[in-house]
Amino acid sequence: xxxxxxxxxxxxxxxxxxxxxxxxxxxxxxxxxxxxxxxxxxxxxxxxxxxxxxxxxxxxxxxxxxxxxxxxxxxxxxxxxxxxxxxxxxxxxxxxxxxxxxxxxxxxxxxxxxxxxxxxxxxxxxxxxxxxxxxxxxxxxxxxxxxxxxxxxxxxxxxxxxxxxxxxxxxxxxxxxxxxxxxxxxxxxxxxxxxxxxxxxxxxxxxxxxxxxxxxxxxxxxxxxxxxxxxxxxxxxxxxxxxxxxxxxxxxxxxxxxxxxxxxxxxxxxxxxxxxxxxxxxxxxxxxxxxxxxxxxxxxxxxxxxxxxxxxxxxxxxxxxxxxxxxxxxxxxxxxxxxxxxxxxxxxxxxxxxxxxxxxxxxxxxxxxxxxxxxxxxxxxxxxxxxxxxxxx
Amino acid sequence: xxxxxxxxxxxxxxxxxxxxxxxxxxxxxxxxxxxxxxxxxxxxxxxxxxxxxxxxxxxxxxxxxxxxxxxxxxxxxxxxxxxxxxxxxxxxxxxxxxxxxxxxxxxxxxxxxxxxxxxxxxxxxxxxxxxxxxxxxxxxxxxxxxxxxxxxxxxxxxxxxxxxxxxxxxxxxxxxxxxxxxxxxxxxxxxxxxxxxxxxxxxxxxxxxxxxxxxxxxxxxxxxxxxxxxxxxxxxxxxxxxxxxxxxxxxxx
Numbered sequence: 001x002x003x004x005x006x007x008x009x010x011x012x013x014x015x016x017x018x019x020x021x022x023x024x025x026x027x028x029x030x031x032x033x034x035x036x037x038x039x040x041x042x043x044x045x046x047x048x049x050x051x052x053x054x055x056x057x058x059x060x061x062x063x064x065x066x067x068x069x070x071x072x073x074x075x076x077x078x079x080x081x082x083x084x085x086x087x088x089x090x091x092x093x094x095x096x097x098x099x100x101x102x103x104x105x106x107x108x109x110x111x112x113x114x115x116x117x118x119x120x121x122x123x124x125x126x127x128x129x130x131x132x133x134x135x136x137x138x139x140x141x142x143x144x145x146x147x148x149x150x151x152x153x154x155x156x157x158x159x160x161x162x163x164x165x166x167x168x169x170x171x172x173x174x175x176x177x178x179x180x181x182x183x184x185x186x187x188x189x190x191x192x193x194x195x196x197x198x199x200x201x202x203x204x205x206x207x208x209x210x211x212x213x214x215x216x217x218x219x220x221x222x223x224x225x226x227x228x229x230x231x232x233x234x235x236x237x238x239x240x241x242x243x244x245x246x247x248x249x250x251x252x253x254x255x256x257x258x259x260x261x262x263x264x265x266x267x268x269x270x271x272x273x274x275x276x277x278x279x280x281x282x283x284x285x286x287x288x289x290x291x292x293x294x295x296x297x298x299x300x301x302x303x304x305x306x307x308x309x310x311x312x313x314x315x316x317x318x319x320x321x322x323x324x325x326x327x328x329x330x331x332x333x334x335x336x337x338x339x340x341x342x343x344x345x346x347x348x349x350x351x352x353x354x355x356x357x358x359x360x361x362x363x364x365x366x367x368x369x370x371x372x373x374x375x376x377x378x379x380x381x382x383x384x385x386x387x388x389x390x391x392x393x
Numbered sequence: 394x395x396x397x398x399x400x401x402x403x404x405x406x407x408x409x410x411x412x413x414x415x416x417x418x419x420x421x422x423x424x425x426x427x428x429x430x431x432x433x434x435x436x437x438x439x440x441x442x443x444x445x446x447x448x449x450x451x452x453x454x455x456x457x458x459x460x461x462x463x464x465x466x467x468x469x470x471x472x473x474x475x476x477x478x479x480x481x482x483x484x485x486x487x488x489x490x491x492x493x494x495x496x497x498x499x500x501x502x503x504x505x506x507x508x509x510x511x512x513x514x515x516x517x518x519x520x521x522x523x524x525x526x527x528x529x530x531x532x533x534x535x536x537x538x539x540x541x542x543x544x545x546x547x548x549x550x551x552x553x554x555x556x557x558x559x560x561x562x563x564x565x566x567x568x569x570x571x572x573x574x575x576x577x578x579x580x581x582x583x584x585x586x587x588x589x590x591x592x593x594x595x596x597x598x599x600x601x602x603x604x605x606x607x608x609x610x611x612x613x614x615x616x617x618x619x620x621x622x623x624x625x626x627x628x629x630x631x632x633x634x635x636x637x638x639x640x641x642x643x644x645x646x
Contacts, residue, residue, distance in 0.1 A: 073430065077434075279431055282433070
């Protein structure tokens with residue numbers, strides 16, 4: 001249980017170590033947990049992940065566990081992807097929709113055993129999960145507080161784990177799961193992450209969290225390991241083209257105004273929708289949308305110049321056709337990237353649009369009409385992200 | 394795979410059909426005939442939250458002779474006889490059901506159909522049908538032979554206040570509680586209207602938004618029972634309207 005009645009803001013199982021590492025004391029609230037926005041400097045943390053290893057405490061991530069004879073059938077009705085195709089010890093990224101085919105959230109499903117799954121989500125949604133359980137023999141537990149988790153990301157992350165004694169970790173394929181004995185218990189390692197780099201996420205008993213952190217940082221000393229905060233993570237995920245719930249789309253249950261939510265197709269996530277399986281939430285509406293067309297398109301833009309196109313309006317000629325949801329200068333790709341939602345007829349790859357960017361320098365506001373080109377996707381997509389065995393850096 | 398294609402009977406036989414029109418109550422239709430796992434969560438939630446726990450019992454009495462209600466002619470006894478002397482009386486009658494008890498002084502709706510149609514009983518005999526409110530589906534002490542007998546006697550005594558000779562002419566009687574109605578007629582919750590008639594479950598919200606025009610989220614599945622507008626009553630209009638809707642949509646069996 002989450003002891004939310006005892007404190008206004010919770011501490012993660014790694015909090016003592018995060019606190020010690022957080023030199024600039026810059027914290028934020030992540031779903032009720034104190035979470036570091038940055039530990040030292042955002043750029044250093046960003047480059048730790050691109051050049052060495054960065055460690056991000058993902059314990060606050062909402063985690064639900066599903067067990068029981070209908071767990072697979074239940075999840076297959078809940079989410080848009082075909083979960084029956086997800087093997088044991090494999091992980092899948094997916095979205096889930098309401099009946100109108102509007103995205104409620106995105107997250108990852110971990111297939112831990114026969115009819116045993118974990119769902120990692122951005123938003124708490126136990127009420128929706130419980131409603132969805134009507135007619136299914138499934139047990140649902142919020143295990144957010146029962147699992148301590150770290151994202152260990154970057155080119156040297158595999159070497160760090162090897163140095164920790166996790167033999168064979170280099171053979172773990174992307175979206176695969178391995179388990180290793182640790183301090184009389186077990187640590188689960190998945191080759192997953194939110195940085196688009198070679199990287200892993202570890203899942204461990206909260207009682208062993210501090211020990212794990214200490215061993216990890218000891219083992220990673222020579223590989224440049226460093227704790228990173230959410231600000232660096234935001235740059236990393238932007239560079240690799242990952243959407244952020246609550247930023248790049250409004251979860252359908254949180255949207256108050258009509259028409260503000262988005263379908264998977266409108267977020268460029270149509271590939272997550274499997275019409276081959278029978279009923280799932282949103283199926284009917286999404287079939288209709290596929291036939292009749294979407295309202296919006298989600299596009300990646302390569303923006304001219306180096307001014308991040310934050311909150312910019314997007315034009316096709318003189319016509320306003322959309323807005324930017326995420327924008328950042330991406331240091332490794334050396335590209336000025338923006339994610340934008342545009343009217344459906346725009347946004348074919350290669351199309352040229354214009355971003356109206358406002359920026360301020362010492363109280364002087366300047367407007368730039370920057371040319372942008374619609375690009376395929378991630379501007380940072382290194383082979384090491386996919387290579388198995390993972391390269392030894 | 395996205396539509397109703399027929400009905401599987403209790404004995405396993407399958408009846409294939411181009412469309413299925415259900416006059417079972419909405420919960421039974423979705424819970425048992427369709428299965429909540431085969432519809433989307435939003436609809437399942439609406440089905441689940443539909444309020445339809447019965448609060449009315451039905452009393453059937455076979456009578457040796459026509460009872461005499463004080464001050465009423467036989468012609469008047471052929472009308473609906475309502476025992477509900479005041480709003481406060483009804484309120485007090487309902488109050489008990491909130492706490493899982495049956496009314497000590499229930500409101501009643503009595504009819505003696507044999508006055509108009511003697512063929513319903515042997516010559517000279519009569520039947521009386523009484524809707525008794527309130528008798529909660531979830532009786533705190535549980536509906537047993539004992540509690541049913543006690544409630545029936547209470548009801549008969551109350552009717553006898555108006556028709557003093559009633560008890561002497563009773564040949565047989567049975568009381569059907571909401572639990573009996575559920576078991577005998579497969580009405581979820583034993584609600585005599587196939588769902589409470591309340592502001593959020595009436596007119597264009599009956600039985601629930603998304604199913605109030607007789608068609609449902611399951612293509613080829615229509616509702617036509619008392620759970621739909623203009624039900625609770627069983628007057629056939631919901632079926633009439635369902636048929637019109639099916640024709641309008643150009644569907645055929």
